[in-house]
Amino acid sequence: MSHVISEQRMANQIAANQRHLPEADAVAAVAGHIDRFWNSFLRSRLYALVDAGAAGxxxxxVKAVERIRT
Known part of the structure; x- marks a missing residue:
């Protein structure tokens, strides 16, 4: 049984809700949501997952996190 970390699950759900948009707009929407509504603890855990190349x-x-960090 695989374990999905809650930050991964939540971020993937946000991305899934933006599937109707072109990719660039979806990335911007996900980045905006994470930047506005996630606290620094959750963001840092998500960044660590991206840095580790978390499967899934x-x-x-991933592109949204890259956008937030720039």
Whole structure:
């Protein structure tokens, strides 16, 4: 049984809710949501998952994190 970390699950759900948008708009929407509504603890845990190359992270989430960090 695989264990999905809650930050990964939540971020992937946000990305799934943006599937109707073109990818660039979805990335912007996910980045905006995470930046506005996630506290620094949750963001840092998500960043660590991206840095570790966590399997199962939606590519839109990875791009959103890259966007937030720039």
């Amino acid at each position: 992270l939606d590519p839109v989430v």
